[in-house]
Amino acid sequence: MSIKKIPLLITLCLFATISRAQENSKKTPEFLQYTESTWVDSIMKSLTPQERIGQLIWVSAYSNRGPEHRADILKTIKDWNIGGLVFFQGDPVTQVKLMNEYQNASKVPLMGAIDAEWGLGMRLDSTISFPFQMALGAIQDDNLIYEMGKEMAHQIKRVGLHLNFAPVADVNNNPNNPVINYRSFGEDKYKVAEKSIAYMQGMQDGGLITTAKHFPGHGDTSTDSHFDLPQINHSRERLNDLELYPFKELINAGINGMMVAHLNIPALDPSGVPSTLSKAIINDLLQDQLGFEGLIVTDAMEMKGVTKGNLPGIVDKQAVLAGNDVLEIVQDVSKAITEIKKAVDKGIISQKTIDARVRKILAAKQWVNLNKYEPLPVSNLLLDINNPHALLLERKLTEASLTVLKNEADLLPLKHLDTLKIMSVSIGADKKTTFQKTLDLYTKVDHFTLPMEASQKEMEAIKKELPQYNLVIVGVHDDTPRPRNTIKFSESVQSFIQTLPFNNTVVAYFKNPYSIDKLNNLDNAKGLIVSYQDGESAQDLSAQLIFGGVGANGQLPVGIGKKFKAGDGLTIKGGIRFKYTLPEDAGMDSKTLYHGVDSLMNQAIDLNATPGGQLLVAKNGKVVLHKAYGLKKYNDTTKVSLEDIYDLASVTKISSALPAVMKLYDEGRFDLDKGIDDYLRYFKNSNKADANFREILAHQAGFNPYITYWKNTLRKNGSYKWSTIKKDSSARFPIKISSNMWLHRNYQKKIFKAIKKSALLEKREYKYSGLLFMLLPTMIEEITKEDFVNYVDQNFYNKLGAYTLTYNPDKKFNKNQIIPTEHDFMFRHLPVHGTVHDEGAAMMGGISANAGLFSNTNDLAKLMQMYLNMGTYGGEEYIKESTVKEFTKVQFPENNNHRGLGFDKPFLEYKGVNSNTAKDASSDSFGHTGFTGIMVWMDPKEELLYLFLSNRVLPTRENTTLYKLNTRTNIQQVLYDAIK
Template sequence: MFLRKVRLFIAVILLVNMLNAQENTPPPPEFLQYTHSTWVDSIMKSLTPQERIGQLIWVSAYSNRGSEHRADILKTIEKWNIGGLVFFQGDPLTQVKLMNEYQNAAKVPLMGAIDAEWGLGMRLDNTISFPFQMALGAIEDNTLIYKMGKEVAQQIKRVGLHLNFAPVADVNNNPENPVINYRSFGEDKIKVAEKSIAYMQGMQDGGLITTAKHFPGHGDTSTDSHYDLPQIDHSLERLNNLELYPFKELINAGINGMMVAHLNIPALDPSGQPSTLSKAIITDLLKDQLGFKGLIVTDAMEMKGVTKGNLPGVVDKNAVLAGNDVLELVQDVEKAITEIKKAIDKGLISQKDIDTRVRKILAAKQWVKLNEYQDLPLTNLLEDIHHPQALLLERNLTEASLTVLKNEGDIIPLKRLDTLKIMSVSIGTDTKTTFQKTLDLYSEVAHFTLPTEASLEEVEAIQKVFPHYNLIIVGVHDDSPRPRNTIKFSEPVQSFIQALPFEKTLISYFKNPYSIDKLNNMENAMGLIASYQDSKSAQDLTAQLIFGGIGANGRLPVGIGKKFKAGDGLSIQGGIRFKYTLPEDAGMDSKTLIHGVDSLMNEAINAKATPGGQLLVAKNGKVVLHKAYGLKKYNDTTKVNTEDIYDLASVTKISSALPALMKLHDEGKFDLNNGIGDYLKYFKNSNKDNASFKEILAHQAGFNPYITYWKNTLRKNGSYKWSTIKKDSSAGFPIKITSKMWLHRKYQKKIFKAIKKSPLLEKKEYKYSGLLFMLLPTIIQEITDENFVDYVNQHFYDKLGACTLTYKPYEKFDKKRIVPTEHDFMFRHLPIHGSVHDEGAAMMGGVSANAGLFSNANDLAKLLQMYLNMGSYGGERFIAENTLKEFTKVQFPENNNHRGLGFDKPYLKYRGKNSNTAKDASSDSFGHTGFTGIMVWIDPKEELLYVFLSNRVLPTRENTTLYKLNTRTNIQQVLYDAIQ
């Protein structure tokens, strides 16, 4: 009698409170149309009363537990005709094999379910994990969450399953919640509802049964229902207005399933029964008052929140009596069926009521097409799951979640890299992190790590170096795969964080944002980014955000003590530097691109056209391929990596003096109509002084291609002339060629003299020549009154963050990072490794505009992207747009000269085979090649950038296989083929 009055009271209150909100009856779930279908009718006729009860029972299954577990599952299926399996840990291939076998053993097709709130990666190895719901709660664009739902549905179906126990619709308003927390969309009931609906609709549109959980709301608990029964003491009004809100909205939006939690909620049922066993909550509230007609599933019936004080079998019967359709993870199937049969016999529940629930389950099975069941194929399973669009979606979701909480002085994105001396500290790890590796892509950064249990001595060692840097980037990492609201750092580590020099510190927080409140002073940092979790994508993209490769629009889904409130977050504009991403993000097809490039590179390596190589491809400012191939040299095991540095040979021409000339042209200090003599008096009135720089840079001035300067150092017997080269350095011989070759200090004058006196060709027509580029460093020094190397470093390389783009790399980098070139047995008589391959540049002390620059693909690409951007990069303008357009256009087409000013251009009449570019390269494109096996090319029409680095001259320059295979141009064509 007492309970009846309570239920009546609940009904009256709820009706009053919900009249305005529920003017219309909620739409029934779509699957209910099959409740009395021909297939459902036929199945019902074939089932005994006991077998019908079996359909209500779903048990746990694993794909990593071996043959004994498999046999137990098969026995349960065959003996009890259970309705479904709930899969947990394992791998996708075994999962599909087992599900095929289990389905073939079942009298009625099994509903396959999984608890995959953030995708298959929550349960299965070698699958994709999407961001946790708290991170999704930060996303402003809910269409991304819808797309995630649709993708999750496709992946779950691909492994033979049909139902996902998601979304979590709990409003997490208790920061210390031990079981929901990061699994919730946040503390704002409206946003939780909106995002839950987006996720649900995506999954259901993808053909999946979904269940909102954990009804009637598990967000404000401090007890984990896996271990005990949580109690929620809120009033009925509070529950109706807050906890129940997302569930009501989901019902109105047409969700097809609901999972009931194990909770003690006196305001809804004063008996103390877990909500899973409460008729007042399930039948009176969920079914009658809220009008939910879909599939009602219990939370796991093995959890202590429901088993404590309840016997196996009896607890399952009580769950059925309360109104549940599905008993999830029943402990003892036989006891459950026995007790439910007893309840029918006693008239506690009718067979008709059982049959109604079975029909609902069968209707859901027909909706997911189990009436047309066929074994799933195993072929291409992993490829189907890890398809590029799914991988890109995971990155897009992570990117959209990043939340900037502090940005004093607009420190994010970083600007003026030439003024910054940066160190990074990754806290909670003892190895270099993905975060730090991505930081390296943008600028020179000194890295440190601080393990979770670091000692005071380790902490003090890092603190001692703080004064040497003016920017400290800190990554606070998690020691758990799931972001718990805990701090496990040692006392010295916590003290280290709380005593950081915040006035020059930028913090990236890869832990649960709630835990920021447990570390003092974090909010005082110049920059603070909430990244929500410690995934590789979160680390990678946070580093990109710091340097402006991407922007940020995330908003905090929960409050953090008194430091930050829900909804906080600053918008950051990105796109000022490279974004490192997947081909599909730039409108390119991964399969075409990767397979095409890989096969051509492997062909070249197998043909010994080059020992290895390094490639970078960017489109629309997005790096879509950045990869190393092969070895640094033949007969070795040292593989090339993307950090290795190559000799750029003639690509130096467009990468050193040329940007300097363009800048000086902008400043009115360099005139293309002038000649060499206008800047170098020594050349005044020489035969070279009649040619303009426009003619010379376009290789139209009639200059000879090259002079073999090194031959002038030799006597007839092959030994060096005493006035040119000595074995030891001295004041008279200070220019290092090798450790045993030192050039006379005035030999550069002989080089200039040789250039000055060299004859001209009979006609001014196109003839490639490098003579001017030997002079340009000196010309630029004359114009600027600055050291040439200092000038290009200061005005270009340092600002670009291109630390490996340098002359004489052996002075800055470990020789192991520098890829060797030719075995020079003509001039230097040793293998060339670390110094410039070109003999003329070597005799200029390693600094020339003809050759001498070294770089990895990534740093060189920054300069090239600046060209592609028509003079700007990193939020700074380097060269005027009109100037770049002038230098990159064909200058003398009437003479069949395809060249720009310094830049190579496509041949005027044909492309493709035997051409210098791919057939699809536009006429606007430009670039250059290098003798050591280099090619760079830029196509403004497609916003496409291509860097190919190799050392094809190892061991000898006579190896021209790379040219014969046309590898560089063939790869370039693949890029166009991959554009969708």
């Protein structure tokens, strides 16, 4: 026997049995405690019968429609004593001002409602949008969804509202659903219920009225009730088992509101009326059988799913007769109240029933403290809404939703970057995307874009490039703000996607996952990430996932045809490379950090200490500040960008030869207790032969600080000696210093000779010297039998993905990307731009361990983070932990020497403004500074990394304002203050 043939009495008994079982665990909505309160009693006594009906009516309001709309709302409030306003599009500041004005005009405080399923950003500009519910359905930690609900309550209340028409508790089991779809938590009724409850509890614990929707279940429809009345033809047994399940669980959990949908469900009401007008569905099923006692709200009474065939006023009366407490967005307030009042006067509905519903509404108003209403301030409104916790929470939710469906051969996260030649293609984009910009942070990637309606020529150009790369990263984008289940790409673009070389392709899908089923072969990609939507965070974090900045454990909330089933999702470990995030994610206060750093950096720029600079701060492997400041040079308008590269000066010491020396030390090919003459025979029998490398690297060997090698090229009259420098290159003069300065091929020997013959200091005590670092590249070549630059490139920079960390940048990069340094009037007699500032390094062909490296903050930070990680980065060990610890510890404290091996360390005793580090830098910390205005510092105790790049030597090295201001160490102290 089919369920349809079961007598109604038996069916009602079935529901009654279920209802009694649920009653034992059902939690009553909290606001109902106020239905008989003194305040509610006083309001009821002040209202006429017509004014009481007005409390059932809520109308739509906008904060972007101008004075005429405002006047209409004020008139409606005055004339009809309506119970609430449902706000739609606008901005938060105007929203608050209007709500204050409307409240002031109302006899009874107004309930302010909003349809903000994914946050205020659904309706108001300049506010946050959290991920859509389908993305949230992939999250395994429902605590995050609870936290979102609580934060949403804070934000909604901050703009003067009290009720959110959320959560959507529909089970979306129809992939073609045009109205629910991405708004649902998914197709699993248990997960939909669990996540709906978490969301609801967060909002209600935050003091917000919530309404589950769209009762009794809008998930399995192919019609949009905004435009027509959908029909659901399932049996009552199926509806009870599936569609109603989340709503029943929410009722048991104490949800305080329920929104009824406009649906035709013959199994629940054979009359064919919309569920919003159905006594059988609202009164008999929702209230009597399921025991719901909270607010019952209609879906918008202007939607065609209910207005079609029903007259204004009449339809609103029918909605009240069916059992609704609140009529949301009626077409005509006057007709609605008039028709309802007629029904009361005729005894069709009792005044007692109306009064009970009004008391319920008033009780909800008291629960949200409208009995103590005060106008809201607009000061700091945007900061209160876009607060650090909310911004981080949005990213946490997005990260937790990322779902990896394919990861063949453990491709993700990418490893061995030095073996990869990568191209990215953003499909559905006509300019470089956020996804591609974030990919750039990890390694060199060549980017291409393909618009939705791309020409055959554009596609052929990309196809021609594909064979040159061994890894293709594809972003499939969506040009709509909401991820609908559609494919808008032209047929030719779809064909292009389906013919990609999936054997070496990673796809990040920024669209509704259902639509994957409409693209053949996409499931054959070697790596497939579902990101659910095309927002900034989804793009950014998906790119980070590919390189291991973040991990993934999302699970697909819906099935995708026969390709993937609900619950699919692989776990990917993150944290092997930088995570780019917000300060709060690393336990730092963003206000302290941003304000402190910005003010000090702006002070330095305003006082001409430097034209501009780049800063990067990372804590716990998380980049929390990565910013460019100011201009590339004075009297210019070109701003510094994060891609620009700086002359690292003496930071080259710890960034080039030193990691090579440490690696050779690990391999037993270098001994700290041996001297220069053991590796460079030229120094046999010199006065430096008995100094070992431990002493030399700790600046304890008595070496002179520096030799001005360039002066030896000059005659007394200032011209260059014949055997040193020529204006043009030749076989004898192949070393380029500048475009019109070419150094003799043997001059390097003269530099070595000058070092060899240089006198030693009288005492072997701490004295900073760069002489050894002029020799180290040659020494490393002697040990390894490899070209020095190739050696550090292959063993460090290429593996790290640090492609801007380089010597002689003018050979690789456009000059516009290289920050200029000094106007050299002593040696080169021209502005130095694109080549090393240090004269000695310039005379070494730009390749020295004393100076010569260039980089942006991001790439240099990878090497420094490797040190901070005690030798590892990207899942690979570069240097043994014991070696890093040996080189970064103080070597000769008994001689009042604070240095490590190559690395600088904090002074043994803090010397206030004369110290080389911030007061709170730990004794374990280490780093280096550079003459051009550079500072890098690592603190293992706090897992803190700090990089400061500038060109303070422009236009002259005599500009020492940066030192006098103590900008670098003052900024460093801000970092510790932000941690506190």
